Amino acid sequence: MKALESLARFSAVLAGVLLTFITLMTCASLIGRNTVGTTLVGDFELTGVATGAAIALFMPWCQCRRGNIIVDFFTAKASGRTIDLLDRFGALLLALTFALLAWRTTLGALNSFNTHSETQIIGYPEWTVYAIMVPPFVLTTVIALYQMLFGFADAPEAHA
Numbered sequence: 001m002k003a004l005e006s007l008a009r010f011s012a013v014l015a016g017v018l019l020t021f022i023t024l025m026t027c028a029s030l031i032g033r034n035t036v037g038t039t040l041v042g043d044f045e046l047t048g049v050a051t052g053a054a055i056a057l058f059m060p061w062c063q064c065r066r067g068n069i070i071v072d073f074f075t076a077k078a079s080g081r082t083i084d085l086l087d088r089f090g091a092l093l094l095a096l097t098f099a100l101l102a103w104r105t106t107l108g109a110l111n112s113f114n115t116h117s118e119t120q121i122i123g124y125p126e127w128t129v130y131a132i133m134v135p136p137f138v139l140t141t142v143i144a145l146y147q148m149l150f151g152f153a154d155a156p157e158a159h160a
Contacts, residue, residue: 001150004143008060011136015057018050042122049119049129056133059140063094066152088148095144102137105130 029040109130
């Protein structure tokens, strides 16, 4: 799990870098618009591209830290064993979901690449965003499978 956690942490750092870039770019665009009347062309396109990638890049770290929503209303009086089994089942469902996302995002990247799909204003190739999203989706899948198989002993309780 240590290697997976290191990869997840690196992925989250990349997401933070992207969000910092978005913030600085937005500030520069707003300052330019309000002081000299010019703005960065396509700033909202780049914001959308980077935000989509950043969200995907945060997912592995979220799964490592058990940051997904856990509704324990129905299991409040359940035994530890029951809760563990339900948590493992939830990890399996999450792994299946992210495996599906990785597969469909890969197909989306290939389709976007083959059709030369670009953003409307600056012509940024859309396939790159899909390509950036696939590895964190795969990593999230692997982390969830690990947690399903070996439990959550290495991960802190997000709801504790």
